[in-house]
Amino acid sequence: MAVNAAVCGAGAFGRNHLRVYRELERDGETVKLAAIIESNAARAAALKKEWQVPVFSSVEEALAARDRGEISIDAASVCVPTSEHHAVAAPLLRAGVDLLIEKPIAATTAEADDLIALARQHGRVIQPGHLERFNPAVLAVKPLLNKPMFFEAHRLSVFTPRALDVDVVLDLMIHDLDIVLSFAQSPVREIRAVGLPILSDKIDIANVRLEFDSGCVANFTASRVSTEQVRKLRFFQPREYISIDYARRDVLVIDVNGIPGSAAAAANPPAGLAFNKPQVRQAEPLRLEIEAFLESARTRNAPQVSAEDGRAALALALAINQAIAEHAQRAGLA
Numbered sequence: 001m002a003v004n005a006a007v008c009g010a011g012a013f014g015r016n017h018l019r020v021y022r023e024l025e026r027d028g029e030t031v032k033l034a035a036i037i038e039s040n041a042a043r044a045a046a047l048k049k050e051w052q053v054p055v056f057s058s059v060e061e062a063l064a065a066r067d068r069g070e071i072s073i074d075a076a077s078v079c080v081p082t083s084e085h086h087a088v089a090a091p092l093l094r095a096g097v098d099l100l101i102e103k104p105i106a107a108t109t110a111e112a113d114d115l116i117a118l119a120r121q122h123g124r125v126i127q128p129g130h131l132e133r134f135n136p137a138v139l140a141v142k143p144l145l146n147k148p149m150f151f152e153a154h155r156l157s158v159f160t161p162r163a164l165d166v167d168v169v170l171d172l173m174i175h176d177l178d179i180v181l182s183f184a185q186s187p188v189r190e191i192r193a194v195g196l197p198i199l200s201d202k203i204d205i206a207n208v209r210l211e212f213d214s215g216c217v218a219n220f221t222a223s224r225v226s227t228e229q230v231r232k233l234r235f236f237q238p239r240e241y242i243s244i245d246y247a248r249r250d251v252l253v254i255d256v257n258g259i260p261g262s263a264a265a266a267a268n269p270p271a272g273l274a275f276n277k278p279q280v281r282q283a284e285p286l287r288l289e290i291e292a293f294l295e296s297a298r299t300r301n302a303p304q305v306s307a308e309d310g311r312a313a314l315a316l317a318l319a320i321n322q323a324i325a326e327h328a329q330r331a332g333l334a
Contacts, residue, residue, distance in 0.1 A: 001030070002030045002031055002032045003030060003031045003032070003074045003075050003294050003297050003298060004031075004032050004034035004035075004071070004072040004073055004074045004075070005021050005031055005032065005033055005034060005073075005074070005075045005076060005077070005294075006034055006035040006036065006037060006062065006073045006075075006076040006077075006097075007021065007033075007035075007036050007037070007076065007077045007079060008037040008059065008076055008077065008078045008079060008080055008088050008092075009037070009038065009078065009079035009080035009081075009084075009088075010036055010038045010043060010047050010079070011079065013079040013102055014038075014077070014079035014080075016286055017077040017079055017100075017286070017290065018033065018036070018051060020284075020286055020287050020290050021033040021077075021290065022051070023287070024287070024290070024291070024294075029291075029294070030294075030298070031294055033051065033053055034053060034054075034071055034072055034073055035053055035054050035055070035056060035062055035065075035071050035073055036048075036051060036053060036054070036055045036056070037055075037056050037057075037058065037059055037061075037062050037076075037088075038055055038056075038057070039057055039058065041057070044057060054070070054071055059088055059091050059092060060091065063091065063092075063095050066095075073095075073097055074097065074098065074297065075097060075098040075099070075100070075125075075293070075294065075297045076092055076097050076098075076099055076100070077099075077100045077101075077102070077129075077290070078092075078099055078100065078101040078102060079102050081165045082102075082104055082106070082107050082165055082166050082170065083107050083165050085101055085102075085104075085105065085106045085107065085111070085115075086106050086107065086111040086114065086115060089101055089106075089115055089126075090114065090115065090118055093115065093118040093119055093122055093124050093126075094118060094122060096122055096123075096124065097124065098124050098125040098126075098293075098296070098297040099119075099124065099125070099126050099127070100127045100129055100289070100290065100293040101115075101126060101127070101128055101129060101310070102128075102129040103128055103129045103130050103131070103174055103175070103178070103310065103313070104128070104166070104170050104174055104310065104313065104314045104317065105126070105128040105307065105310035105311060105313075105314055106314065107166075108314075108318070109311060109314060109315050109318065112307070112310065112311040112314055113311070115307065116307045116308065116311065119307060123300075125293070125296045125297055125300070125303055126303070126306075126307040126310075127289075127292070127293045127296060127303035127304070127305055127306075127307075128305055128306075128307060128309060128310025128313075129289065130174075130175065130178045130179075130305050130309065130310065130313065131175065131285050131286060131289055132175045132176075132178070132179055132246055132285070133178065133179070133182070133289070133304065133305050134285040134286075134288040134289040134292065134304075135244075135246050135249060135285045136249045136280045136281045136282065136283055136285070136288075137244045137245065137246060137248075137249045137250055137251050137280055138179060138244060138246075139280075139281065140251050140278050140279065140280045140281070141242060141244060141251055141278075144240075144242065144253065144278070145183055145237070146237045146238060146240065147214075147237055147238065148183055148184065148216060148235045148236065148237040148242075149214075149215065149216050149217070149236060149237060149238075150216065150217050150218070150235060150236045151180050151183070151184075151216070151217070151218035151219065151220075151233065151234070151235040152218075152219050152233070152234045152235070153173075153176035153179075153180065153218070153219070153220045153221070153232070153233045153234075154221050154222075154230050154231075154232050154233075155172045155173060155175065155176055155220075155221070155222045155223075155230065155231050155232075156221070156222070156223045156226035156228055156229065156230040156231075157172060157223065157224045157226060157229055158224075158225075158226060158227065158228075158229065159199050159204075159224055159225045160224075164200050164202065166202065167195070167202035167203035167204070167206075167321065168195070168202075168203050168204050168205060168206055168222045168223065168224050169195070169203060169206055169208075169222065169317045169320050169321055169324075170314075170317050170321075171224060172222045172223075172224060173206060173208070173220055173222035173317065173320070174313050174314070174317045176220055176222070176233060177220070177313050177316050177317055177320075178305075178309065178310075178312075178313040179233060180210075180218050180220075180233075181309075181312055181313060181316065182309070183235070184212050184214065184216050184218070185214075186212040186213050186214035186216060187212065187213045188210050188211070188212055188213075188316060188319075189211050189212055189213050190209075190210070190211040191208065191209075191210055191319055191320055191323045192208070192209040192210075192323065192327075193206060193207070193208040193209070193320045193323040193324045193327060194206065194207050194324060194327050194328075194331075195207070195321075195324040195327075195328075196333070198225045199225050203321070203324060204223065204224050204225045205222070205223040205224070205225055206220075206221070206222050206223075206320070206324060207219070207220070207221050208220040208221075208320050208323075229247065230247075231245070231246035231247045232244065232245050232246065233246070239255065239256045239257055240253065240254070240255055240256065241253070241254040241256070242254075249280055249282065250277070250280065251277060251278050251280055252275065252276075252277055253275075253276040253277070253278060254273055254274070254275055254276075255273070255274040255276065256273060257274070292304045292305075
């Protein structure tokens with residue numbers, strides 16, 4: 001049986017979800033784009049014509065149509081602004097719908113806890129939309145992890161009016177926070193952070209240093225007011241340096257033991273160093289993410305990224321924002 005999927009919120013993120021669901025449907029996957037929920041009336045009219053599926057102005061309207069037997073909804077992508085995640089997701093969970101919720105999972109940890117409790121109560125799947133978990137470069141690195149001890153993350157973007165309901169930590173940095181949490185596998189001991197609003201009324205650029213109980217240290221820089229686009233994560237582990245370029249979906253491994261690399265290794269590496277570029281599967285991260293979500297919806301297996309993972313990333317991002325606020329007060333920046 002096909003999974004009948006809805007997309008809630010058809011802005012920039014939501015349109016990509018619509019595209020992928022329709023591509024999967026056309027490719028013969030067991031999924032059907034069944035409905036769109038969009039509160040903007042002008043946008044809703046255009047969506048109905050473009051996608052040829054029912055469009056509803058609210059979750060309540062869509063669920064009422066389902067109760068009347070007019071449509072079927074088994075799963076949904078929640079792509080509305082973060083401030084609306086809980087209001088949209090909670091009634092869907094109560095109605096027995098599995099959810100892929102764009103990051104961050106909610107606006108507050110209390111809202112995240114409520115969604116997790118509802119999912120457990122109603123036996124539903126929640127998969128937070130931490131897209132970089134499905135980046136082929138990240139997937140290629142996971143088997144190589146060996147107690148990483150130092151991370152350096154840079155995520156820079158030019159300014160756009162998108163996602164200004166949240167600051168740069170919840171908008172951009174949270175991707176890298178989630179990846180490093182999943183790689184480090186250790187509680188955070190200390191947070192040092194600084195951030196500034198530049199072109200919006202929220203923090204637009206931030207620098208963060210984390211220390212974990214394991215002794216691992218991570219530095220993060222995120223900006224949505226940069227002149228360039230950068231999405232990179234570099235980390236060191238015993239006798240090895242690994243660089244991930246999220247945008248290029250590319251990995252470079254430098255082995256200081258001097259073990260020969262692959263055919264793609266540098267022609268003349270320095271003495272004692274071996275350069276290796278592991279094979280990376282070429283695939284769209286969003287498609288991989290949605291495929292994984294649909295697999296969990298069909299099989300009832302736990303999602304590859306759990307709701308608890310989403311909550312952990314949110315809690316860390318909010319703690320960083322608190323550290324930024326405290327720094328601003330100490331520095332007289334408020």
